[in-house]
Amino acid sequence: MSGHDEQEHHIVSPKVYLAIFAALLVLTALTVAASFVEMGIFNPIVALAIAVVKATLVVLFFMHVKYSTKLTKLTVGAGLFTFIVLVGMTLSDYITRAWGRW
Amino acid sequence: MSSATIVNLPDQSTAKIPKMNYLSKENGLLSWLLTGDHKRIAILYLISISFFFFIGGALAGLIRLELLTPQSDLMATDTYNKIFSMHGIIMIFFFLVPSVPATLGNFFIPMMLGAKDLALPKINLLSWYLYVAAGILALYSMMTGGVDTGWTFTTPLSTHYVNTNVITTGIAIFIAGFSSIFTGLNFIVTIHKMRAPGMTWFRMPLFVWGHYATSILMILGTPVLAIALVLVVLERTVGIGVFDPAKGGDPLLFQHLFWFYSHPAVYIMILPGMGVISEVISTFSRKRVFGYTAVAFSSVAIAVFGFFVWAHHMFIMGISNYSVLIFSLLTMLVAVPSAIKIFNWAFTLYKGSITFETPMLYAFGFMGLFTIGGMTGVFLGTSGTDIHLTETYFIVAHFHFVMVGGMLMAFLAGLHFWWPKMTGRMYPEKISQLAALVTFIGFNLTFFPQFILGTLGMPRRYASYPPEFQVLNVFSTAGATILGVGYLLPVLYLTWSLKYGEIAGDNPWQATGLEWQTQSPPLTENFREIPIMDHEAYDYEWLERQKEKEVASVG
Amino acid sequence: MSDSPVMTQGVMEAAKHAHPPYQRHHFESVAQQADATNFAMWIFLLTEIMFFGGLFTAYLILRNWYYPAFVAASHQLNIGWGTGNTAVLISSSFTMAMGVWCAETRRKSGLVLSLVLTFLLGLVFLGIKTIEYSEKIEKHHVPGFHYSVQSFVNPASDPDSVAYGDKPLAMDMARKTELYFFLYFAMTGMHALHMIIGIAILGYMIFRARAGAYTNGHVTFVENFGLYWHFVDIIWIFLFPLLYLISRHQ
Numbered sequence: 001m002s003g004h005d006e007q008e009h010h011i012v013s014p015k016v017y018l019a020i021f022a023a024l025l026v027l028t029a030l031t032v033a034a035s036f037v038e039m040g041i042f043n044p045i046v047a048l049a050i051a052v053v054k055a056t057l058v059v060l061f062f063m064h065v066k067y068s069t070k071l072t073k074l075t076v077g078a079g080l081f082t083f084i085v086l087v088g089m090t091l092s093d094y095i096t097r098a099w100g101r102w
Numbered sequence: 103m104s105s106a107t108i109v110n111l112p113d114q115s116t117a118k119i120p121k122m123n124y125l126s127k128e129n130g131l132l133s134w135l136l137t138g139d140h141k142r143i144a145i146l147y148l149i150s151i152s153f154f155f156f157i158g159g160a161l162a163g164l165i166r167l168e169l170l171t172p173q174s175d176l177m178a179t180d181t182y183n184k185i186f187s188m189h190g191i192i193m194i195f196f197f198l199v200p201s202v203p204a205t206l207g208n209f210f211i212p213m214m215l216g217a218k219d220l221a222l223p224k225i226n227l228l229s230w231y232l233y234v235a236a237g238i239l240a241l242y243s244m245m246t247g248g249v250d251t252g253w254t255f256t257t258p259l260s261t262h263y264v265n266t267n268v269i270t271t272g273i274a275i276f277i278a279g280f281s282s283i284f285t286g287l288n289f290i291v292t293i294h295k296m297r298a299p300g301m302t303w304f305r306m307p308l309f310v311w312g313h314y315a316t317s318i319l320m321i322l323g324t325p326v327l328a329i330a331l332v333l334v335v336l337e338r339t340v341g342i343g344v345f346d347p348a349k350g351g352d353p354l355l356f357q358h359l360f361w362f363y364s365h366p367a368v369y370i371m372i373l374p375g376m377g378v379i380s381e382v383i384s385t386f387s388r389k390r391v392f393g394y395t396a397v398a399f400s401s402v403a404i405a406v407f408g409f410f411v412w413a414h415h416m417f418i419m420g421i422s423n424y425s426v427l428i429f430s431l432l433t434m435l436v437a438v439p440s441a442i443k444i445f446n447w448a449f450t451l452y453k454g455s456i457t458f459e460t461p462m463l464y465a466f467g468f469m470g471l472f473t474i475g476g477m478t479g480v481f482l483g484t485s486g487t488d489i490h491l492t493e494t495y496f497i498v499a500h501f502h503f504v505m506v507g508g509m510l511m512a513f514l515a516g517l518h519f520w521w522p523k524m525t526g527r528m529y530p531e532k533i534s535q536l537a538a539l540v541t542f543i544g545f546n547l548t549f550f551p552q553f554i555l556g557t558l559g560m561p562r563r564y565a566s567y568p569p570e571f572q573v574l575n576v577f578s579t580a581g582a583t584i585l586g587v588g589y590l591l592p593v594l595y596l597t598w599s600l601k602y603g604e605i606a607g608d609n610p611w612q613a614t615g616l617e618w619q620t621q622s623p624p625l626t627e628n629f630r631e632i633p634i635m636d637h638e639a640y641d642y643e644w645l646e647r648q649k650e651k652e653v654a655s656v657g
Numbered sequence: 658m659s660d661s662p663v664m665t666q667g668v669m670e671a672a673k674h675a676h677p678p679y680q681r682h683h684f685e686s687v688a689q690q691a692d693a694t695n696f697a698m699w700i701f702l703l704t705e706i707m708f709f710g711g712l713f714t715a716y717l718i719l720r721n722w723y724y725p726a727f728v729a730a731s732h733q734l735n736i737g738w739g740t741g742n743t744a745v746l747i748s749s750s751f752t753m754a755m756g757v758w759c760a761e762t763r764r765k766s767g768l769v770l771s772l773v774l775t776f777l778l779g780l781v782f783l784g785i786k787t788i789e790y791s792e793k794i795e796k797h798h799v800p801g802f803h804y805s806v807q808s809f810v811n812p813a814s815d816p817d818s819v820a821y822g823d824k825p826l827a828m829d830m831a832r833k834t835e836l837y838f839f840l841y842f843a844m845t846g847m848h849a850l851h852m853i854i855g856i857a858i859l860g861y862m863i864f865r866a867r868a869g870a871y872t873n874g875h876v877t878f879v880e881n882f883g884l885y886w887h888f889v890d891i892i893w894i895f896l897f898p899l900l901y902l903i904s905r906h907q
Contacts, residue, residue: 295693342843343835
């Protein structure tokens, strides 16, 4: 447990940024390419999975979360959690409406 | 009963208000309008929310007058619709949501943490300006025709069937929402980053815990309301169709988005009040709050559960049966942390040295009325009974018990409790005890008959009703008159006390919070030097030792 | 708790006599100030997540209800422009990240260059978006009075629909394409609004950076702006597959 005052400021090196930048471009190309392949139900799943990977890379490295305090990680987690509650609980109503009455 | 008191005032013949304090530091209107001082911003907020409270109160008076007789005779029915809509909008968005957080929270959170200010003073001031801008816009829309959708902006009524100022009111609430987001953001950052040395999480007063939970709800819920209102405004202006069944949209989607905020908003309105009650109960029974950790975590639990129950406002709107079942069960979960709080306060009182100063009277009012309000909430969360009771006066009585009987009592408890710290002067005790009593009686007379009216089947939101409901409505209107007197009294005697009240000294209540260990009214920087927290919260023995030390050093 | 403000006496002493001009009076130290503002920025981004959350929810629900309409309507978007814009925005995130690095390592000219590049890439993104919007206006695909379902009830009349081999939609389903375009404009419009705000702040930062701000050790503002810019990038990372890609087949 180190007080925040003593905590040193982590500077991410440009090499990391460059690697992430390249990875993001590759993933963009990949997701576009994947959209041209017929995968049925897996098309949206693959596209969103790649988007999640890209977003994670941006959050971890460009936004320095990998090097940040637990508090920042918790904050990101809280946002994600509430977002999932909003979408998930709302969709649960729409999905079960189709089941009809009991 | 009233002979026992813990009030300990300095010798009035020699006591003086400290020359240097946050009020006297700078003078002139600009020094207030451009201030970064959280205490001055709290005062600005206090004045503005009181203004809106009395506008909302006047509208409530008009509603009760109209309901005195079964016919709609005082005003036309559509005027009545506008009046109750504006009453709801003003009371919720311009009074209850900012009431305790923006005034007492703003003033005392930094002081309780031993900080000089909130983390972001300019954002704090911005939040007040947004509030004022939103308030002016809401008043403007009221003057130029009003809005008659109810405070819930129910679609498709608000998007297709009314021709009133939905757009301007919607924008006003959107702006007020940002004001509330900025307040919440400021609190969270302050509580995490600005605590004084030694002020660990479990040494913080429960008031701060309550506000922490509130702030979580403010920052995560309010944006969803904002987008819902943006979509309503877009629906009315460009006809986007997301909520329009004719175009394939779904009006229920609005309900989901709206209640995703507006259910947690209920906790935004009550949690700070619960924080106040914890402070008051502890101080006036001279005991540490029973089960401190449980009370602290129950605030956070209410905040978290609050996001899982919103669809209980939609049971009769055509959501799926399975959702009704799930949301009904989840709703019961919220009752648990609320009950934890009530039981812990009751145990705090047990074997305490209780005294009955005004804040304590209001706190007792809170405990009783909030319990009734909360228990009737369980009726409404149970889907079976909800189908009978919803949209009747039962629901009106339920949320007034929670909001007025709960939050407003808590606000008045807190205002009296910290008045000596904010102004340096005591309020007059006898008349304020009377006011607390009048409020309690008036409140019960106003709202208890409405429970009965609701179970008998009187629907809400109508200007006229069948004649057999008149007796109970007359009771209710009579009670509202008494309640009005109960709310006017504090305005009069608190204003009076600004000049003529007794000098309070640093710590008239012998309370333990850090805010009491400095002069009243406080310095702009709050403390002469940053305090070091070396004891638990509500440690009355520590306070005794401090006093002994002082006596020894003076002697 | 890793964030509890345990301050040794020494740190407090040190804070008392070294007060850089950018330290606000109510903070004990510059580190506390930087920490607090950084945290505040993250909280603000949380509110942004929830703000866009409402739109994403609406999109998911309505896409499931009117699947054929949403598929046909999304075929009207140009994947070329979309991919190009994704690359532009990712590049601008990269230059922004480099800008933060330059500020941290006190490279003034590097910072100004990075900010200018970010600024320009932001403008390129908006330029491409304008081209896409004007295509929609020409084809009467902007929701409202002039909305036309021609491309969906009679796909043969529209080269974009022909390219995908779209089948004609029944009139009531074809009307639902308007919902897709509304959500398209609401989501990309809200995103573009965030870009415009960001570009305006970038302009101000370039101006300040040339005067030597941000490279004197006080980098909070650049870092926090970087967070905002990357967040706007992330929104686009999700909008791109949802609006452009996932309905290419069917």
